[in-house]
Amino acid sequence: MLWQLRAGLILLGGAFRATAQYRANIFSNMAAGAAFQTVGLIGLWVILNRFGEVAGWTMSDVALMYGLRLTAHAAWAVPLNQLMEIEHQVREGLIDRYLVRPVNPLVQLLTGRVRLNVFGDLAAGLILLAVAASRADVDWTPARLAFLVLAILGGGMIEGGFQLGLAAISFRTLGTSEMRFTVDTIFNLYGNYPAKIFSVPGQIALSVLPVAFVAYLPTCALLGRDSGLPLPDWAGYAAPGLGLLIATGGYLFWRSQLRNYQGAGS
Amino acid sequence: MPLIEAKDLVKEFRRVRPKTGAFSTVRTLFSRDFEVTRAVDGVGFAVEAGELVGYLGPNGAGKSTTIKMLTGILTPTSGTVEVAGVVPWRQRERNARNIGVVFGQRSQLWWDLPLRDSFRMIGRLYRVAPARYAQNLDRFVEVLGLASFLDTPVRQLSLGQRMRGDLAAAMLYEPPILYLDEPTVGLDVIAKERIREFVAGLNAEQGTTVLLTTHDMDDVERLCRRLVLIDHGRVLYDGPVAPLKEKYAPHRELVVQLASPAEVVVPNADVVRAEEGRVWLSFDPRTTPAASLIAEVSAKYEVTDLSLVEPDLEGVIRRMYLEREG
Numbered sequence: 001m002l003w004q005l006r007a008g009l010i011l012l013g014g015a016f017r018a019t020a021q022y023r024a025n026i027f028s029n030m031a032a033g034a035a036f037q038t039v040g041l042i043g044l045w046v047i048l049n050r051f052g053e054v055a056g057w058t059m060s061d062v063a064l065m066y067g068l069r070l071t072a073h074a075a076w077a078v079p080l081n082q083l084m085e086i087e088h089q090v091r092e093g094l095i096d097r098y099l100v101r102p103v104n105p106l107v108q109l110l111t112g113r114v115r116l117n118v119f120g121d122l123a124a125g126l127i128l129l130a131v132a133a134s135r136a137d138v139d140w141t142p143a144r145l146a147f148l149v150l151a152i153l154g155g156g157m158i159e160g161g162f163q164l165g166l167a168a169i170s171f172r173t174l175g176t177s178e179m180r181f182t183v184d185t186i187f188n189l190y191g192n193y194p195a196k197i198f199s200v201p202g203q204i205a206l207s208v209l210p211v212a213f214v215a216y217l218p219t220c221a222l223l224g225r226d227s228g229l230p231l232p233d234w235a236g237y238a239a240p241g242l243g244l245l246i247a248t249g250g251y252l253f254w255r256s257q258l259r260n261y262q263g264a265g266s
Numbered sequence: 267m268p269l270i271e272a273k274d275l276v277k278e279f280r281r282v283r284p285k286t287g288a289f290s291t292v293r294t295l296f297s298r299d300f301e302v303t304r305a306v307d308g309v310g311f312a313v314e315a316g317e318l319v320g321y322l323g324p325n326g327a328g329k330s331t332t333i334k335m336l337t338g339i340l341t342p343t344s345g346t347v348e349v350a351g352v353v354p355w356r357q358r359e360r361n362a363r364n365i366g367v368v369f370g371q372r373s374q375l376w377w378d379l380p381l382r383d384s385f386r387m388i389g390r391l392y393r394v395a396p397a398r399y400a401q402n403l404d405r406f407v408e409v410l411g412l413a414s415f416l417d418t419p420v421r422q423l424s425l426g427q428r429m430r431g432d433l434a435a436a437m438l439y440e441p442p443i444l445y446l447d448e449p450t451v452g453l454d455v456i457a458k459e460r461i462r463e464f465v466a467g468l469n470a471e472q473g474t475t476v477l478l479t480t481h482d483m484d485d486v487e488r489l490c491r492r493l494v495l496i497d498h499g500r501v502l503y504d505g506p507v508a509p510l511k512e513k514y515a516p517h518r519e520l521v522v523q524l525a526s527p528a529e530v531v532v533p534n535a536d537v538v539r540a541e542e543g544r545v546w547l548s549f550d551p552r553t554t555p556a557a558s559l560i561a562e563v564s565a566k567y568e569v570t571d572l573s574l575v576e577p578d579l580e581g582v583i584r585r586m587y588l589e590r591e592g
Binding site for chain 1 (some may be wrong): 279334337338339340341355358359360361362363365367369372374376377378379383384387390391392419
């Protein structure tokens, strides 16, 4: 495990130096990332300013949840963003070389390139979260802060676990980018609003999927609000555990699918 | 105990059989009708430490698929492989430290990094002690002539330079086993010779066990003492080079240049080709000694020049493949 981390850092160093060869690209990517997040934040600000309150949630409540969700999203997108390369690498047989090196192939895939725009996501999430947390009606005890951190990691693992599992299907040389995009869109669209605003079938779908566990339920737990979902009150506190479970499942599935890798050519 | 041992190795590839006719694309999408191709069909062989074995076969014979199973890239459908006591696809990371891999068609180096940087990363990933690393690098830079492009990004290297870089990268951590998959493909004569010299040196001096696939028979003649020939996923021949030549090419050729064109008729030899006074005679050296044939031809015709042609491996292999097809 420690070795994988060290090897990952060695590889990441190489990826960083490789990226640095294309300087113009770095700056344009960072600018694009920043622009994208700015547009997203302006969109949220407009909605909250216009309505003031959604399903009994005030602007600062929703901002806390949005910040939690954005940070959780960044928590998986920063380490796992290279999953988007998987289809290309499987089809071109580029996975071959990962399999003959003394490092876990997933570590090698994830450290293959540095993508700076995801750090834009992380920065935006953290800033929003910090502002919202200071304004929200929460007494920030060390326990609550610790739970916030766990919730971010858990949310990231819920989304990341799904993304990893879906990416693993690519080893059967199937296209999965559409599926991954769809799942990400579902989490993006429905994860950013209090699940209470949806009808009962929608609420059930979000609990099962489990979009509601990424940010909504942990936020309810922090705010001491009733989630309004057909779930017990402690469900919000279970979210980090669920994240660990889904991430583990995603990784085990990834490992089992790697056996199906067929390479390219004869 | 052999260093590399493969037994009853089978690899099947499954893909959906494409449909034809109306809505063929949609029907293919939902089809459960699979087409199974057996790329490797019961291959078995053992390689002892220190051997240099040529693994040959026509395109699509299953060479690369076998190599990919030996290196741990592919998981076989059935059969077993053990390389230095490790099952490659189960313990990939342990296996990786025992083997060097060079694929002629695909570089193992970091595309956007200078060659030197790729080497440094390999050294760290394989945990080569710094003193040892510096020593090995110096040696490879000298033997493979890497000095002039050590600081050039890999994407800007010529094919010959890149291959030399790949070879050095595969041997920096001194693995006991080296797999070479078409290492000389697309290279010029000088680059080929340089790579052959390097491989021969590794085998002779360090005792590196080498498994080589190639379509270049000069590689084989120059390097290999033993051949494993496969076709349609099965082993056709496994043994030394010389008996193979005797079995498939028992005949020698005598080429004579006549002073003036003439119809050549001599007992115990057949004319296989004739053009502008030059005649190719095929004979069996076991029944007709070359000296007596030369004497006979010289007595009957006015010969200005002559030469004896040994059968080359390429001709032998061609004949084997043809026999197999027919």
